[in-house]
Structure formats: C-alpha cells, structure tokens
Amino acid sequence: MAAEVSIEALGQVAEYFKVLSEISRLRILCALKSGAKNVTEIIAMTNLGQANVSKHLKTLTQVGMIKREPRGVSVYYEIADASIFEICEIVCASLSVNIEAQSQQLEQLHVFR
Amino acid sequence: MAAEVSIEALGQVAEYFKVLSEISRLRILCALKSGAKNVTEIIAMTNLGQANVSKHLKTLTQVGMIKREPRGVSVYYEIADASIFEICEIVCASLSVNIEAQSQQLEQLHVFR
DNA sequence: AAGTAATACTACCATAGGGTAATATCAAAG
DNA sequence: CTTTGATATTACCCTATGGTAGTATTACTT
Numbered sequence: 001m002a003a004e005v006s007i008e009a010l011g012q013v014a015e016y017f018k019v020l021s022e023i024s025r026l027r028i029l030c031a032l033k034s035g036a037k038n039v040t041e042i043i044a045m046t047n048l049g050q051a052n053v054s055k056h057l058k059t060l061t062q063v064g065m066i067k068r069e070p071r072g073v074s075v076y077y078e079i080a081d082a083s084i085f086e087i088c089e090i091v092c093a094s095l096s097v098n099i100e101a102q103s104q105q106l107e108q109l110h111v112f113r
Numbered sequence: 114m115a116a117e118v119s120i121e122a123l124g125q126v127a128e129y130f131k132v133l134s135e136i137s138r139l140r141i142l143c144a145l146k147s148g149a150k151n152v153t154e155i156i157a158m159t160n161l162g163q164a165n166v167s168k169h170l171k172t173l174t175q176v177g178m179i180k181r182e183p184r185g186v187s188v189y190y191e192i193a194d195a196s197i198f199e200i201c202e203i204v205c206a207s208l209s210v211n212i213e214a215q216s217q218q219l220e221q222l223h224v225f226r
Numbered sequence: 227a228a229g230t231a232a233t234a235c236t237a238c239c240a241t242a243g244g245g246t247a248a249t250a251t252c253a254a255a256g
Numbered sequence: 257c258t259t260t261g262a263t264a265t266t267a268c269c270c271t272a273t274g275g276t277a278g279t280a281t282t283a284c285t286t
Contacts, residue, residue: 009205010139016204018134022274023120023127030118039233052275054234064211073283074232083207087200091129092122094196098177135244152263165245167264186253187262 019063020084024048025056029084032066036078132176133197137161138169142197145179149191 019025024046031037031045043053057077060066067080132138137159144150144158156166170190173179180193 005143007136007140010143011136012208013201013204014134014136014139016208017130021127021131021134023124024274026123026127027120030123040231049276050233051235051277055274058234064214070233075234081207081211083203087203088126090196090200090203091126094194095125095129098194101177137244153261162246163263164247164265168244171264183263188264 016063019059019065020087022056024052025060026088028053028056028060029065029079032077032079033085036069036076038071038074038076040074042077129176132172132178133200135169137165138173139201141166141169141173142178142192145190145192146198149182149189151184151187151189153187155190 027046027048028042031042037045039050039053039057042057043050046053048056057066057068061068061077065079065081065084066077069076069078140159140161141155144155150158152163152166152170155170156163159166161169170179170181174181174190178192178194178197179190182189182191
C-alpha cells in the first residue's frame with residue numbers, strides 16, 4: 001500500500017541529483033578531483049565567471065559535496081563526498097551501454113551498407 | 114592541460130542526472146521497481162496527473178531508463194536500466210552519512226542538554 | 227591610509243521545465 | 257456508427273534557476 005520509499009526521502013534524493021545535473025557544477029567537481037583548489041584556480045580550470053563559480057561553490061558546500069577551508073588570503077575547496085565519482089562512473093557505464101545499443105540498431109538498419 | 118573528461122561527455126552525464134532530479138520521475142521509477150506497469154496503474158500508484166505521467170514516461174523512455182511495450186489496449190512500461198537503483202542506493206548512503214554528521218554537530222553544540 | 231587581490235553577495239534578465247486543461251488518437255465494445 | 261476507455265499531444269501558465277554586471281567585504285602590501 002505505502003510506497004517503499006517515503007516521499008520526503010525521495011525529495012532529498014532528487015535534490016542531490018539536481019545538484020549533479022548542472023554541467024558547470026560537474027566541471028567544478030572534476031576540477032577538484034585532483035585535490036583541493038582555491039577559487040582563482042577553479043575559475044582558471046573551468047573558464048566560468050567568478051560570480052558564477054562562487055554561487056556554485058556555495059551550492060555544493062551547502063549540500064555537503066565539498067568542504068570550504070580559508071587559507072590566508074584565499075579559500076580552498078575540496079571534495080567532501082567521494083561517492084560522487086563512484087556514481088558518475090556508474091552513469092558513464094550506463095551511457096556507454098546505451099550508445100552501443102544505439103549503434104547496433106543502426107547497423108541492423110543496414111545504414112552503413 | 115585538457116580536462117580529464119570531455120565537456121560533451123559531462124553534458125551527457127548532467128542530462129542523465131537531470132532526469133533523475135525530479136521527484137515525480139523518481140516516484141514513477143519506484144512504482145516500476147516491482148515490475149512492468151501500464152499507465153493507468155502508474156497514475157494510481159503515484160497520484161500524478163495523466164498528462165504529467167505521460168510526459169515523464171516519454172522523457173524516461175527517450176533517455177533509455179525505461180522500456181515501452183504496448184499490450185492490447187494499454188501500454189506497459191518497465192525499468193530498462195537497472196543501474197538506476199544502484200545509484201540511488203549510493204546517494205541514500207551518502208545522505209545518511211551527512212544527516213548523521215549534522216546530528217553529531219548538534220550534539221557537540223549541547224543543544225539537547 | 228591607500229591600493230590591490232581574492233572572494234562573496236545582490237539584483238536582474240532570460241530560459242527551461244513542471245503541472246494541467248483541453249484535445250487528439252486509437253482500439254475495443256455495443 | 258457511436259461510445260467508452262487508454263494513452264499521447266498541444267498550448268499555456270508559472271516558478272525555479274543559471275549567468276552576469278556591479279558592488280561589498282576582507283586581508284595583505286606598500
């Protein structure tokens with residue numbers, strides 16, 4: 001009768017995915033994969049605007065995906081939730097499977113003959 | 114120099130997460146977890162509007178997360194990409210860790226004493 | 227004290243996308 | 257042929273949110 005997962009819990013899961021659903025935030029997370037970086041470095045690595053990066057860093061910090069640590073003049077950010085990349089790998093694997101299936105369908109249609 | 118992951122690939126990952134970032138779509142996926150269902154059943158299980166469900170089913174089908182199969186009068190949908198639930202479990206585990214950390218912080222603040 | 231570099235914040239705009247009512251399609255029943 | 261039930265589509269509204277220019281803040285430097 002009742003759903004297996006409560007709607008409130010689903011809302012939290014949806015919010016987590018929503019944070020990961022923006023390419024700019026994914027780029028920031030990728031930039032941080034190799035270790036802690038300050039804001040200036042992140043801006044350089046991502047080619048995003050400063051205000052934009054600052055806004056996204058706030059979002060990522062609030063949901064606990066990254067940690068904020070002021071050091072002297074600048075502020076360093078680093079990955080706090082390592083499971084992010086684990087999830088991304090599963091998604092990539094799934095996407096690969098889909099793309100392969102698509103190309104097989106194309107072949108069955110004799111498009112390339 | 115170059116990013117570890119291409120921007121195009123990141124865009125596909127972002128799109129995948131975007132599909133999972135809506136609570137209505139997550140509810141539909143949960144409804145399908147126990148097996149194939151037709152649209153009427155999905156509407157009943159989720160309490161969503163008919164047009165709304167139809168729209169979300171189209172989205173989920175287009176990205177290959179579910180499969181569409183007409184049977185007589187009605188149309189059945191079922192999970193096509195089982196890794197979805199694997200991903201959700203990792204997210205739930207991560208959320209649990211965060212919530213636990215938050216409650217520990219509260220305790221350290223002596224809020225409950 | 228003034229200047230400068232680093233980061234955060236505040237409107238503001240523009241677009242995307244979820245929800246829904248109304249309509250369309252289509253098949254089976256009568 | 258009409259009706260009914262099931263699903264899909266269209267048009268529309270409304271909100272959320274990404275990007276950015278401008279400004280604020282803060283801490284070194286000289």
